[in-house]
Amino acid sequence: MEQTLAASGSYRFNRISFFLNGKDILVDLPPGISTLDFLHKIMHMYGSKCSCNEGDCGACTVVIAQARKGTIVYESINSCLYPAAKLHGKHLITIEGLGNPEDLHPIQKAILEHHGTQCGYCTPGFVMSLFALLVSTPHPDKSEILAALEGNLCRCTGYQSILDAALDLSANTERSDILPLYYREIEPKLFTFNIPAEEYDRSEASLHMIQHYHKAHSIEELCQQLARYPEARLIAGGTDIMVQVNIARRSFERLIDLTDILDLSEIQKEQDGIHIGCGVTYSQIMDSDIIKRDLPYLVELCSLIASKQIRNFGTLAGNVANASPVGDSLPLLLVLQARLALMSQERSRELPVSEFFVAYRKTALQKGEFIREIIIPVPPQDAYIDTMKSAKRKSVDISSVVSAICIPKDGTALLAFGGVAATPALSKIFSKLYQAGASTEIIAERVAEEFSPLSDVRGSSSYRKQMIINHIIKYLEGHDDKASLAY
Ligand SMILES: Cc1cc2nc3c(=O)[nH]c(=O)nc-3n(C[C@H](O)[C@H](O)[C@H](O)COP(=O)(O)OP(=O)(O)OC[C@H]3O[C@@H](n4cnc5c(N)ncnc54)[C@H](O)[C@@H]3O)c2cc1C
Ligand code: FES
Ligand code: FES
Incomplete structure (x- = not known):
């Protein structure tokens, strides 16, 4: 049910396991927290930026690696809209997982050399979008580069310098130059991952916009949950729902996530x-x-x-x-x-x-x-x-x-x-x-x-x-x- 939640109450926390920049993570998440808020507020990792908080600018772009039909796919997503509970069993790669000021990643080096950054606020997002592209598409052409970057805005550079950097990377790098070494250890774990996610109730005196975030694991369970809680809202990608939470400040008592049900994919x-x-x-x-x-x-x-x-x-x-x-x-x-x-x-x-x-x-x-x-x-x-x-x-x-x-x-x-x-x-x-x-x-x-x-x-x-x-x-x-x- 959509309502203004009381400032204190019982919330259902999600205990999830996943990989973050090559490391195992086990964490208890407040219900429905976005991946960007998780990075900022729980991990104190501020490399991924928040600008619009509604999927429009790409400053918060991170990459998710997951096993799908016998292969590992690397996809860019807007972390401001992606509920962190979805990370269970996946590999989250952020700008911190690619390079650092002393040892820049090849994408960062190329952007620097082609003068593709000025204030730098958009740069982590561009780097992560290019990372997803170069890992998934060998030697992408200009149209593939433009498609990969269409969700990233820059107010400073005029884009040509970023495009030049991307074309240079496409011509002169291989997938193995782009993937950090920890992928070798993590990819096999993504195929065999079988740790169940858990949920538990916690009473808190803080205001959460979402009270319960439940992940259904079978069609039967989904039907049962919807019958038991007819006022619950379904969430698939969350690209509409999370904008309502972040921008319209709408509260939801119960969201049921259907994206872990393989039969529905x-x-x-x-x-x-x-x-x-x-x-x-x-x-x-x-x-x-x-x-x-x-x-x-x-x-x-x-x-x-x-x-x-x-x-x-x-x-x-x-x-x-x-x-x-x-x-x-x-x-x-x-x-x-x-x-x-x-x-x-x-x-x-x-x-x-x-x-x-x-x-x-x-x-x-x-x-x-x-x-x-x-x-x-x-x-x-x-x-x-x-x-x-x-x-x-x-x-x-x-x-x-x-x-x-x-x-x-x-x-x-x-x-x-x-x-x-x-x-x-x-x-x-x-x-x-x-x-x-x-x-x-x-x-x-x-x-x-x-x-x-x-x-x-x-x-x-x-x-x-x-x-x-x-x-x-x-x-x-x-x-x-x-x-x-x-x-
Ligand atoms: C930056 C940005 C740009 C966008 N651009 C476009 C655009 O160009 N064109 C466009 O059409 N849309 C656009 N959208 C809107 C949005 O991305 C799409 O509507 C998207 O298809 C929603 O899918 P989702 O899985 O994210 O939905 P969710 O946010 O998960 O759900 C949307 C609604 O559908 C309900 N729902 C979800 N799955 C089911 C189900 N299986 N059965 C019953 N109810 C269900 C949810 O309860 C909710 O009410 C944009 C959104 C953003 C943030
Ligand atoms: S902060 Fe703008 S897309 Fe996420
Ligand atoms: S470098 Fe300033 S917004 Fe892109």
């Missing part, structure tokens, strides 16, 4: 479509061979969402459940006629995404129910499918208007928008107009009349209507070109 192709588990992150979607082959536009869309760091722990299901009218994935899921597999202790059911959003930020989820999977039917090969996002910046920006279109060669044409109504919505008239052969101008005008967008900081109502028109013109003109290639 799968992407599978079945007869009725591609099943994406609710624990699957955007980065996992972008790396999936199934998605790359059958739903390439979903990969493209994910690359427009937030930043590399956020995509490394934010989930598609979290985007759906959050039900923001400008959630970027929602128009595409609508035109692909995706369905949600919903589950509670009592029952399982499927619901089309088009029936999920019932009013502004209100969904059809019932008490004790969660989204288990998103099921996306594989569209015909010859369908024209595309998405478009209008925002002020290319990365780390919420859309003013977002849209998606699906025109199968012989089926119903679908067009959906976000940011132009209280919920993401399919156009009710597009299909008829398109099939009747109406001109692009008529279709664009009529669809714009169908919606009544609000004015807010991201755009006025008239701007949004114009975006509807622009998106449609671009789609339908682009469609002619793409159609001639596809057919």
